[in-house]
Amino acid sequence: MWGIAGAGRAGVSLLFRRVPRLVSAHCAAGCNICLRVAAGVQTWVQTWFQSRAYVRTGPHQTPGKLMRIGEEKKMVICIEGNIASGKTTCLEYFSKSSNIEVLTEPVSKWRNVRGHNPLALMYQDPERWGITLQTYIQLTLLDRHLSSISAPVRMMERSIFSAKYIFVENLFRSGKMPEVDFAVLSEWFDWITTNISLPVDLIVYLHTSPQTCHERLKHRCREEEKVIPLEYLESIHQLYEDWLIKQTSFPLPAPVLVIPADHDLKTMLHLYEENRDKILAAPCV
Numbered sequence: 001m002w003g004i005a006g007a008g009r010a011g012v013s014l015l016f017r018r019v020p021r022l023v024s025a026h027c028a029a030g031c032n033i034c035l036r037v038a039a040g041v042q043t044w045v046q047t048w049f050q051s052r053a054y055v056r057t058g059p060h061q062t063p064g065k066l067m068r069i070g071e072e073k074k075m076v077i078c079i080e081g082n083i084a085s086g087k088t089t090c091l092e093y094f095s096k097s098s099n100i101e102v103l104t105e106p107v108s109k110w111r112n113v114r115g116h117n118p119l120a121l122m123y124q125d126p127e128r129w130g131i132t133l134q135t136y137i138q139l140t141l142l143d144r145h146l147s148s149i150s151a152p153v154r155m156m157e158r159s160i161f162s163a164k165y166i167f168v169e170n171l172f173r174s175g176k177m178p179e180v181d182f183a184v185l186s187e188w189f190d191w192i193t194t195n196i197s198l199p200v201d202l203i204v205y206l207h208t209s210p211q212t213c214h215e216r217l218k219h220r221c222r223e224e225e226k227v228i229p230l231e232y233l234e235s236i237h238q239l240y241e242d243w244l245i246k247q248t249s250f251p252l253p254a255p256v257l258v259i260p261a262d263h264d265l266k267t268m269l270h271l272y273e274e275n276r277d278k279i280l281a282a283p284c285v
């Protein structure tokens with residue numbers, strides 16, 4: 001179910017006051033048709049609010065934003081890091097905890113949308129297909145942020161924020177995304193983040209060197225990614241560093257916990273366990 005955070009009676013009455021004003025802008029005399037349209041719109045708005053409105057009182061309250069009711073008390077942790085840094089492996093580890101529900105990136109959708117593979121197309125020809133892939137990634141990650149879960153903690157792989165601040169930004173800065181495509185994606189992103197509540201309580205940054213990721217990526221051997229050179233991972237790494245370590249490029253949706261992640265698997269699992277309390281102690285903002 002959906003609601004408008006902080007939208008109580010005041011919000012409804014404001015809308016009611018605006019409808020007649022909109023009508024009079026069209027027809028100063030207030031003709032019969034206009035008055036009937038105004039009455040119809042008012043009834044519809046009233047019914048909509050009565051059936052769905054919700055005044056948010058939870059820790060994630062952001063007045064005026066759409067939100068999914070019931071999710072406000074849950075903790076949201078996003079696992080961030082370069083391609084093949086070990087995010088999925090980290091999520092797999094925490095998925096064994098009964099109080100945590102993990103949401104991996106929907107990569108299978110990015111590789112197959114109604115029989116098309118936008119991930120492969122983007123790597124083949126980023127100028128042409130970057131906008132297609134990133135539009136779809138933005139949609140599917142928004143869906144991930146908004147999906148309802150039963151556990152008290154939601155642990156997500158990446159976020160709508162990193163898709164925009166890292167991957168879209170990288171395509172644009174490297175001259176592989178036309179300015180108009182970047183403008184349209186940015187308009188979508190700004191609308192979504194202005195109007196929809198997407199709370200994040202903690203970002204866990206798996207800090208790796210691009211070389212480590214290149215090795216792991218070759219080992220994983222995803223068909224579409226065989227063309228990825230080390231330089232691509234270096235660019236993604238730099239954007240992550242500016243965002244999450246230097247904190248100079250884009251707004252941070254949450255505090256950042258950095259975990260060094262160049263170590264072998266056994267050491268990493270040990271580090272995850274060592275950091276469990278810090279991760280789960282993140283306050284719901």
Ligand SMILES: Nc1ncnc2c1ncn2[C@@H]1O[C@H](COP(=O)(O)OP(=O)(O)O)[C@@H](O)[C@H]1O
Nearest residue numbers: 083084085086087088089216220263264265268
């Ligand atoms: N600490 C590690 N040491 C060596 N290999 C690893 C480690 N963590 C993950 N891998 C392997 O590296 C590849 C990428 O890991 P994955 O968890 O899929 O990364 P991501 O989800 O960040 O892309 C996989 O083949 C995985 O088995």
Ligand SMILES: Cc1cn([C@H]2C[C@H](O)[C@@H](COP(=O)(O)O)O2)c(=O)[nH]c1=O
Nearest residue numbers: 082083084105107137158163167168225
């Ligand atoms: C979020 C995001 C991802 N991609 C690409 C990068 C990788 O090839 C895959 C995700 O794999 P990972 O191992 O989970 O890092 O998707 C992209 O091109 N654009 C994006 O916004």
